[in-house]
Amino acid sequence: MNTKNALQGSKETLGDLPKNTTCIVCEHVFSRSRPVLFIAREEGFPIEFMCGKKDHFGADSGKVIGLGHLLEWDNSLSVLNVPRNGTVLERRDGNDAWQVQSSMG
């Protein structure tokens, strides 16, 4: 069954994670009114998927959802490598490449 052992670790993608993995989205991603442009992972917290706009920077008013829902909304996220703890990813729009920031601002 588990033929992907060699790919586990840093090459694991978001699509490899269980669909019920807890993550946090901002209200705009939750309502699907804005694309995901900001991803942050901090040790001890669920991965955050935000629209990246500064009008509510951080996890204020964040909604908790299952990862499976998020990947249904934006399937392009499923091929993204799982970010390590302390990593921030940003992109300018939904078609842009993700830029890795090494630490939390």
Ligand SMILES: [Zn+2]
């Ligand atoms: Zn937002």
